[in-house]
Amino acid sequence: MAVVFEKPKGLTDAPLHYCPGCTHGIVHRLVAEALDSLGITEKAVGVAPVGCAVFAYNYFNCDMAQAAHGRAPAVATGIKRANPANIVFTYQGDGDLAAIGTAETVHAAARGENITIIFINNAIYGMTGGQMAPTTLPEQVTQTSPYGRDVTVAGYPVRVSELLATLDGPAYIERVSVDSVKNVRKAAAAIRKAFQYQSEGKGFSLIEVVSTCPTNWGMNPVKALAWLREHMLPYYPLGVYRDKGAAQGGADA
Amino acid sequence: MAEKVLMKGNEAIAEAAVAAGCRHYFGYPITPQTEIAAYMAKRMPKIGGTFLQAESEVAAINMVAGAAAAGVRTMTSSSSPGVALKSEGISYIAGMDIPALVVNIMRAGPGLGGIQPSQGDYWQCVKGGGHGDYRNIVLAPSGVQEMYDFTKLAFDLADKYRMCAMILSDGVLGQMMEPVAVSASDAPPFCADGKPWALTGTKGARKPNIINSLYIEPDTLEVLLDKRYAEKYAACEANEVRWDEFLTDDAEIVVTAYGAPARIARSAVTAARAKGIKAGLLRPITLWPFPKVPLAQLAETAKAFVCVELSKGQMIDDIRLAIECKRPVSLCTRTGGNVPSPEEILTAIENAAKEAV
Amino acid sequence: MTTNILLAGFGxxxxxxxxxxxAYIGMQQDKQVSWLPSYGPEMRGGTCNCSVVLSDAPVGSxxxxxxxxxxxxxxPSFVKYEPAVVPGGKLFADSGLIDIRSERTDITEYALPASVMASDEGLPGLLNMILLGKVIAELDLADDATVLAALRKCIPPRKxxxxxxxxxxxxxGKSS
Incomplete structure (x- = not known):
């Protein structure tokens, strides 16, 4: 019988703990598929964040470390510098990457550290129960912005991909989404390209995945995806923000 | 014997680290330890090593955690305010059971304090500093040769017990030069072959390794902590206590001091003997594990203890606990970056002798 | 025997x-030695001092x-440290830069216009070595061969x- 669908070898058999409708599962799968398709799972070392993906070390079928909150890019830097032949990635949420870990993120990018960051932007702190994140939209209601994010008090959201694209260090930055089959395919290609670049020694890559959090957004999964398209994508436009490979090829990034 | 070279304490640490096979240094500039980073910046590129100036102390210790998890000998160094920032990472290193070296060349605090020598981080480093129940092996050199020797020892102990080892020193020892006998510094880089737990990629040959400090089930975490204390930390306390004694055999007044003050105390003890006072010196070399047993033994015969430290009475607590408060312990301290003269310590010894009669 | 030496002046x-x-002269003679600089902001051009201890026993402080x-x-160094010299101690001062003399009778002062001598003899920047020559002579610290051997240790091959x-x-300095 022909096998038409199977679990990537890059994922373990551990059942995911994520909420129903959460997009983490999709992105985990895309990362595992990318590692498998490039044949690099066996030399991959991942770094789990603090946040909903804290247990990622149970799910990726490769060597894994679990970092302090926000420090995953620093831990990944240490791992990569120790064994440059390994493929090293972090998997981080918006609070971890764009609030407490801003310095580690920006400087890993500025150094052109040859690691890959998978950045899940769902505009909220998920694990702690739905507080305002650095990427929470203006007027968005969260547990700690109960009247909506007031930019005169809480400031504005951080556009990570655009921010990092101002640096010379990064080799590849793309913002993708997993809200539709088409966008999932694009995300898969982007993640694969990021790991491809790392394999080729091109340097720092970050894939920002605009994601949902149905539980803490207080929506069902379908409505959450619609909300993502309606509210998040206008603020966080999808696209390639840096592509050193394309620039070298003469194409316009 | 190898020819001795004149070397700063900070340089001795860096040179010893290279000799011990350390090829991964991550740091951030701060006085008075910057020579370590400067030395590594010069040396590492020439021997295929990594010197990386991190964006912060916090990042540096986490880079160390990553490199340690990947199985190499790795270190960072800083001074008091920077070590406070590293405390988070040190706690994680303890929780992840990985070996690393952290050097603290202490300066005066609290806050920005000053840049002159101090021992105000005794509690921070010996008692933990970071969150949670854990221990670090803490070595306190008292001269530049020991800065060299203990750095190598610290790497060995860190690897042996898979935990963080610290060199707790001060601005005097970091900045001063003394003759040092160095061993061949062409030791090959330490590699992960002897560390089957290291994150090196499965290479398809084994199950994935996970290095983690998160245990969400209370029973799981408790069992792990119990095991860590019963096996690892108990073994340290059984096997790794180090100290030095000077004229303690018949000592009535036992001076205790570590690091730079210990050498000044030694001069004061000699001066006290010349005046007919039966003084001696016990110098803890490991601040954790602490030399409780020899102190308790001395308490059987000594009349009083004098604790010399560049802090407002931190190590003195451990002296009192070790001797179960059986003898009076007086504090001889200078702070703010000042260091006591031999005469000041002599006066403390004389006062203790008078009161002990 | 222990000799505590303090060198002080401008950075x-x-x-x-x-x-x-x-310190290297002491090492050549198998003495115990230590060298400790002042450190911190004063390194960047202000005052500078350096403690050197030469001893037959392990160096305490x-x-x-x-x-x-x-x-x-x-x-400024003269004014600051002259009172601290132990009775019976020796004070070496560059009289080209210091226009006062010690009034103490319990120490011996050697005033030498080292800075002037340095420029007269075409040895710019070497007043430190001229003064040190005087110290070596007056303390009978070491013979020429020992000093030369120590110099070779201090001066890197590229210089x-x-x-x-x-x-x-x-x-x-020795002959003056």
Missing amino acids: GQGILFAGKLL PIVLKPDVLIAMNK ADLLEANRKAIAL
Whole structure:
């Protein structure tokens, strides 16, 4: 019988703990598929964040470390510098990457550290129960912005991909989404390209995945995806923000 | 014997680290330890090593955690305010059971304090500093040769017990030069072959390794902590206590001091003997594990203890606990970056002798 | 026997180097030695001092607060440390830069216009070595061969051309 669908070898058999409708599962799968398709799972070392993906070390079928909150890019830097032949990635949420870990993120990018960051932007702190994140939209209601994010008090959201694209260090930055089959395919290609670049020694890559959090957004999964398209994508436009490979090829990034 | 070279304490640490096979240094500039980073910046590129100036102390210790998890000998160094920032990472290193070296060349605090020598981080480093129940092996050199020797020892102990080892020193020892006998510094880089737990990629040959400090089930975490204390930390306390004694055999007044003050105390003890006072010196070399047993033994015969430290009475607590408060312990301290003269310590010894009669 | 030496002056006068040479001279004689600089902001051009201890026994405090020998290369250092010299101690001062003399009768002062001699003899920047030559002579610290051996330790090979000038400056100080 022909096998038409199977679990990537890059994922373990551990059942995911994520909420129903959460997009983490999709992105985990895309990362595992990318590692498998490039044949690099066996030399991959991942770094789990603090946040909903804290247990990622149970799910990726490769060597894994679990970092302090926000420090995953620093831990990944240490791992990569120790064994440059390994493929090293972090998997981080918006609070971890764009609030407490801003310095580690920006400087890993500025150094052109040859690691890959998978950045899940769902505009909220998920694990702690739905507080305002650095990427929470203006007027968005969260547990700690109960009247909506007031930019005169809480400031504005951080556009990570655009921010990092101002640096010379990064080799590849793309913002993708997993809200539709088409966008999932694009995300898969982007993640694969990021790991491809790392394999080729091109340097720092970050894939920002605009994601949902149905539980803490207080929506069902379908409505959450619609909300993502309606509210998040206008603020966080999808696209390639840096592509050193394309620039070298003469194409316009 | 190898020819001795004149070397700063900070340089001795860096040179010893290279000799011990350390090829991964991550740091951030701060006085008075910057020579370590400067030395590594010069040396590492020439021997295929990594010197990386991190964006912060916090990042540096986490880079160390990553490199340690990947199985190499790795270190960072800083001074008091920077070590406070590293405390988070040190706690994680303890929780992840990985070996690393952290050097603290202490300066005066609290806050920005000053840049002159101090021992105000005794509690921070010996008692933990970071969150949670854990221990670090803490070595306190008292001269530049020991800065060299203990750095190598610290790497060995860190690897042996898979935990963080610290060199707790001060601005005097970091900045001063003394003759040092160095061993061949062409030791090959330490590699992960002897560390089957290291994150090196499965290479398809084994199950994935996970290095983690998160245990969400209370029973799981408790069992792990119990095991860590019963096996690892108990073994340290059984096997790794180090100290030095000077004229303690018949000592009535036992001076205790570590690091730079210990050498000044030694001069004061000699001066006290010349005046007919039966003084001696016990110098803890490991601040954790602490030399409780020899102190308790001395308490059987000594009349009083004098604790010399560049802090407002931190190590003195451990002296009192070790001797179960059986003898009076007086504090001889200078702070703010000042260091006591031999005469000041002599006066403390004389006062203790008078009161002990 | 232990000799506590304090060298003090402006940053850039070669105080740390002179101290290092003293330490290496001690090492050549199998003495226990220590060398401790002042450190911090004063390194960037202000005052600078350096403690050197030469001893037959392990060095206790490397910090020289009461010098047996003070080498003063500017007036502020002279004013600050001259009172600290132990009775019976020796004070070496660059009289080209310091226009006062010690009034103490319990110490011996050697005033030498080292800075003037340095420019007269075409040895710019070597007043430290001229003063040190005087120290070596008056303390009977070491013979020429020992000093030369110590100099070779202090001067890196890439600066070997400076060896002769330093040797000349030390000889000048010794003979004055």
